[in-house]
Amino acid sequence: MSQSIASDSSKEGFNRRKIINKVISYSILILLTCITIIPFLWTLSVSLKGQNEVIFSIPPQFLPETLTLENFITVWKTLPIPRYLLNTVILTFFGVILPLIFCSFAAYPLARMKFRGMNVIFILIIATMMIPNEVTMIPVYLVIDMLGLMGTYTGIIITGAITPLGIFLMRQGFQEIPREIEESAVIDGANVWQIFWSLMFPMVKPMLGVLAILCFISSWNNFLWPLLILDDQNMYPITLGLYKLQGAFSANTRLIAAGALIALTPVIVVFVAFQRYFIEAAYSSSVKG
Known part of the structure; x- marks a missing residue:
């Protein structure tokens, strides 16, 4: 009985570590994706902005006030x-x-x-x-x-x-x-x-x-x-x-x-x-x- 309880606890610990590793891995991948895609999103935002909108601002304004082609x-x-x-x-x-x-x-x-x-x-x-x-x-x-x-x-x-x-x-x-x-x-x-x-x-x-x-x-x-x-x-x-x-x-x-x-x-x-x-x-x- 004690061996079975020990086996179950070890499985739970292994599954918990596996979940934690997946969360860390996916979090790092999502962070790298966001860093990579920011220049593209900024270029897209600039291309859709009107002539009177500010481009270079701190913090950057990603959403145009009025979308235009x-x-x-x-x-x-x-x-x-x-x-x-x-x-x-x-x-x-x-x-x-x-x-x-x-x-x-x-x-x-x-x-x-x-x-x-x-x-x-x-x-x-x-x-x-x-x-x-x-x-x-x-x-x-x-x-x-x-x-x-x-x-x-x-x-x-x-x-x-x-x-x-x-x-x-x-x-x-x-x-x-x-x-x-x-x-x-x-x-x-x-x-x-x-x-x-x-x-x-x-x-x-x-x-x-x-x-x-x-x-x-x-x-x-x-x-x-x-x-x-x-x-x-x-x-x-x-x-x-x-x-x-x-x-x-x-x-x-x-x-x-x-x-x-x-x-x-x-x-x-x-x-x-x-x-x-x-x-x-x-x-x-x-x-x-």
Whole structure:
């Protein structure tokens, strides 16, 4: 009887500690979420404020006195936002599709094939991630110039067609697939291309989704490289358009905030639509581990 009472008390103590740990963990996560989302909420508030409302005040006034879309309308009429968005969509489309294809091509043999020097090649690829972009920017710029790609979208797209991070992610995705699936396909008479394209590639959708989100955010927010390559304002992406907006309305924070939200909205939509792939990729990796 005493042993049963002791066991029940120990279970209650364990459950109590578990609840306390969950409360502490969730409290920290909620606090970090609030800290992270405050700049976005402030930008949204500023973009919806009228011209006569105070922006910089202590304490900050998050709720506008009168909601207005005048700032968005002004930005839309002042700059060729549809053209900038179309240019950004073109750059982002190829900035997502090409890494998905080329990184998969590079990662598949590193994950599923055995050959001499495989690990050395993979280590060298990963080692390039430690090299800052500023170090390679000038050599890549000179190469683009010698190829005659200055002032073209190709000069922007080709530099991000394949990335070490993309190869790493896709290699991890291919490695999670059991060998038995590949062996059964070989027994059925499938060649290497059929195994890759019809069997392996569809099975790494979670990792493809993760890579697609990362490439989308990187391509959509790309600023410095288009600034160096492009000289025609009609070819500018939305990031350079907002840079022009900041120069035209340096004293009007409301318009700058409205333009930033116009550029940010597609990123939020894409992330919400594909976030389940992050969860699936993390879950599959944890299960394998």
